[in-house]
Amino acid sequence: MKHVSLFLSLALLCLAPLFGEISLDYRLIFESGSSDHTLFWDIRLPRVLTAFFTGSVLALAGLVFQSVFRNPLTTPFTLGVASGATLGTAVAIVFLGGIAIYQYLLGFAGAIVSVAILFILSRSLKSTQTHTLLLAGIAMSFFYSAALMVLFYLSDFTQSYSIVRFTMGSLGVFGMEYVIPVMAVSLLFVALVRSYRHDLKLLLTSFEFAYLGGIDPGRTAMALLLISSAAVAVCVSVTGPIGFVGLIIPHIIQMIYRRSADTLIMPTFFYGGVFLVFCDLIARNLGTASDIPIGVITSFIGGPFFIYIILKRKRTHG
């Protein structure tokens, strides 16, 4: 099962750049100057790489959030961290002329502010009250949505359009210069999380056990959340918010592997990337005039799964 899915995934990753609305002439890919060369190297490949590394960051951040908050429903999205990043980016689009670097910076700031609010809240709650934190996250998301509405009201037509397109999520990048930051952040992120593997495992036990196991659980949780939020913020500022990857991938991986979450860092990272490449492949090949936004595809698959998780939890937890 695991070998088969690994093989299929690798095949998917290799073949994904070759398929799209315009069929490629494979012989011309390596011939510079041809339109096939440009299509492959400047559009298809950057897009697949962006999809892979964004998906991997979102999935791994979901795993980290679920482990740190000890709640299977927490992700950067359900807790409003990604909405914070979206709001920051929208502010940059409306007030700062949509300059890319400001979009990144404000998106990043939005995510960090959200995680800071969450952390202050979680400190005043007991560890068993994470559902309260979820509610707080939902309240924050509503607040951000309202602020986003205000921005729509203040923006002109073009700005509104770019915000709407942004909130739907898009992997349509052109050229490698967008891929490099996402790729670098993604690889740095997984390396950092791996270096916390032992501490993460302690967090998966109980507060008492972790506290007497030689770590400061609060500080470790904060470090992991900050790292994850920063990585998510960078990806969201490039691709827009892409929901549900962080929720469903860690659950599917744990159901398949049946091991504790700290041992699933690499599988979650890898299959998160594969999942988004797969969704993007669907988005690009449905034959509509323009690409269906990637957020739509992941949510269509993720929404029903979210409900399935809730139902299953109810059954096992009485």
Next chain:
Amino acid sequence: MLRVDNLSVKILKNIRLSLDAGEHLCILGANGSGKTTLSRAICGLIPSDAVWVDAQPVPSLSPRERSETFHFVPAKLDLYDEYLSVRDYLGLNAPAQEAAINAVLETLGISHLRESRCAKLSSGESTLLMVAGAMLRRARYTLFDEPTANLDAKNSIKLYRLLTSSPLFEHRIVITHDLNLAYALGAKILYLEDGEERFFGECEAFFAPENLQRCFGGFVTRAGEHFMVNYNEAR
């Protein structure tokens, strides 16, 4: 040495006690009298500057010093990740010590559970697992919260033997309702009532009939070396 100097947290009021090197403690008291709260305060889970270990306040210990000084065995095994295995759990107590892990599992007679998921264990098996973890941890002070509550007679005796004979527990602090266990352990006794210290002293003095009458009224009777709860008293 461990010193609690006028500790008042949550329901606890002005608790004082001290344990010299090599001394053990047994904490007794009714449900809700503050036994677990006290043990959590001792190992720093409820930070308080009233608790000192070797002239250092417990909250000022570094995480590493803390883990070498205290280990807490709770009444119930609580793990978030349902896929953590027995081996995973023990590995966290003794990283990269496969041989030691296997030896401890062997001692407790639970080798067959090595690859099981902790979430699938019975409450008695979970207790044995937590004791195994404590043996691997080798902390200077190991606190047990009602360790025999879920154990059958045979395993209770096995645990009693481990507690009294194992060099792995340098100082043990045992919370229990089992007076026979407390008597057999022979350690200093702290008896709590509504968060206040009602008795702190030697084991023999606590189990003197007049003191039992003072602490438990007519509910407990001493018969030689044994203690009985008088269920008939309620009639």
